[in-house]
Amino acid sequence: MSLLVDDDLWSAIGDPTRRRMLDLLLGEGSRTATSLSEQLPVTRQAVAKHLLVLDRVGLVHASTAGRERQFRVDQAQLARAVAQLADVGAAWDARLQRIKGIAESIQQAADARKPD
Amino acid sequence: MSLLVDDDLWSAIGDPTRRRMLDLLLGEGSRTATSLSEQLPVTRQAVAKHLLVLDRVGLVHASTAGRERQFRVDQAQLARAVAQLADVGAAWDARLQRIKGIAESIQQAADARKPD
């Protein structure tokens, strides 16, 4: 079930700061590390490191123009990540439903035994 | 959008080992740290630390019986976690769709301009 999860990709979006960075990048299309850090509670260097991580798993791509380095989201890869979130969520949901179902049938069995 | 995400809860399920532990716990209902570690590539102590983390965010609960300490999943809390996965996924998905929509309308505008 959840064996098809890419741990590196998941870990990349597991960090709260990186998730907020992705939110910001999705909103503005293309941002520099300095610009991102102005809207985050961490320094530019921390943002740069996170961008490196995101780049390593293919969630963002960089393009240098002059002294500026613009980052943008790789939409296909983010879509893949979203799919994995959905997969794991669905798997757990199914398990929870099954447990709920078992609990109910036990309850029914108990109810059926009472009048006896 | 994703501002309603509980960072601690998210980080708890962000770790691959902890995710697998939840899978195992969901399958068996109730397990001890030692028993879990036998099916995981880490030591009992590592598992114990993870269980502490999971307990702290309310994803599992422990009950001591003799020398054994049984852990079970808190279904309501896991359901909350699943809901957050779905929320973030949906938010990103919506953003991606909007971007795709914008890209298409730009393309259409370009197409419309061509015959001119």
Next chain:
DNA sequence: GCGAAGTGCAACTAACGGTTGCGCATCTTC
């Protein structure tokens, strides 16, 4: 040419996931 802006690199700290080693409680068995 000079200062400002943007970046990258290096060193350092704190927290975390992991390990080993040890001591303590509890269960089992003779």
Next chain:
DNA sequence: GAAGATGCGCAACCGTTAGTTGCACTTCGC
């Protein structure tokens, strides 16, 4: 009931990572 086995918790240690500060380098604007 003493002896060994089983399960657990605590402490020390190691490597990685998220974060910091400080500095040197390039590029832009005047």
